[in-house]
Amino acid sequence: MGARQITLLDASSEMLEIAKCKLSDCIASGMVKKVVEAKMPPIPFPDETFDVVMFNLVLNHLDRGNPAFPNNVNTLKESVRILEPDGLIIVSTVLSTTLSRVLWFSQLNMELTNRFNATILPSVEQFEKMFEDAGIKCIQKLNILGSDLYKSYYNLNGPLDESWRKPSAYWSFATTEEVATAVQKVKVLKDKGEYEQWVKEHDHTKSSGVLTIFFCTPLPTQKDTPLAT
Template sequence: MSIYEDYNKASRLYDNQRVAVGADVMAAMLQFYSGKPLEVLKILDAGCGTGNYAKAFIEMGAKQITLLDASSKMLDKARSKLKECKEKGMIAGIIEAKMPPMPFPDDTFDAVMFNVVLNHLDRNDNTFPNSVATLKETVRILRPESLIIISAMPDTVLTRVTWFTQLNMDLTNRFVEAVVPTLEQCEQMFHDAGITCIQKLNILGSDVFKNYYNLDGPLDEEWRGTNAYWSFATEEEIGVVEKKVKDLKARGEYEKWVKEHDHSGDTGILTIFFCKKNLSKPRSN
């Protein structure tokens, strides 16, 4: 689904790091706002990756989930992971397609979720046209009173919260400027797409990454290979990171530096937006 990360390549190691953080909160809020149990709701996991969120929702009671992703290898992982669920009829479909558009009829779903997906649809355009077009398509395929769930890591997470993204701020600032929307830009995207955020939550902690506190991770190509952030890095920028880590370790200051620069426990890494489509359609430009 990404315009800058090769997820066919990343699929091999993706599940070594990623988990469905916040899935319990998403499921609870979906049931709260819909007034219905998960088992009767038709849910689209858009940009599903290897199916971690779909699997988590099924384990909490969902029985009608459709998976969509542009990476064939990520979907292969999802099919393997969810084979038993599909045989039991809990998977409505597993579809390979690039967003936008959305390959579904009008009024198909009760909920659509995008988990750290929208930042992969645009590059070097702060109006985020592909994200807006995808959200407009989401409005079309949703039934009335449905919910759109969007999780994201805002720009300030990379610049101030996650410790490893502060090892080379030139790289981080370049990455943020190219693909990561600010909270204000997210709100503008929602407005342009004809949706309204009705609730916004931060998930504290670093649980989105299994090996977040592997302090040797920045020196390990496989550890870096599970995070799209590193796909932006040039060899020179990786060299800067490696040199800083080695220098801090040589001075016996590395663990202290990480503690001083890690704010995942008090600020959180993941922001979840719960949105509904507006009653009137957005104006055409």
């Protein structure tokens, strides 16, 4: 994006440590100005601090199981507050339709996937309602094709490996029984010699993409809108 300086914020100290390791050169050069541990909302920065605010796979974690999405709406309102005039808000997410129809491993246990979608992943329509309630306007939606964001995505033995499942919000959400169901399906398909073909038929990342990105701007009257109570 050609950023001169960036500030990182996350509620997880573990995730911030990973980010510090990956961006050590950027921190040393001063490109990364601050690394802040905080839970949203609110967002702990002064008014009109940034020209771009980006939520990278984070909003879907703020309101688990609450279809009104109050934390999301208030966090988006906070992004308007800390945004400079004519700034841009970027939201990246994985949509529920993507998980259900595009990612091969999420089709190993559709009961788990449907429960995860209903609890964790807002739909496009729900995001649009959040944007409306927060006083921002989506000006562009993009789907990123391919699975390059996930280096081990095509590790077909991954579902059998706890270390492969552990970093994933999807698998961490699963019960022991739901994991066992997925593992059993992999083993049955392997025994039949059908597993690789099944994965090819159920993976659509190259045609439909994994990541969806919303580009948004504040509506003109929203700078002074207070947080909802």
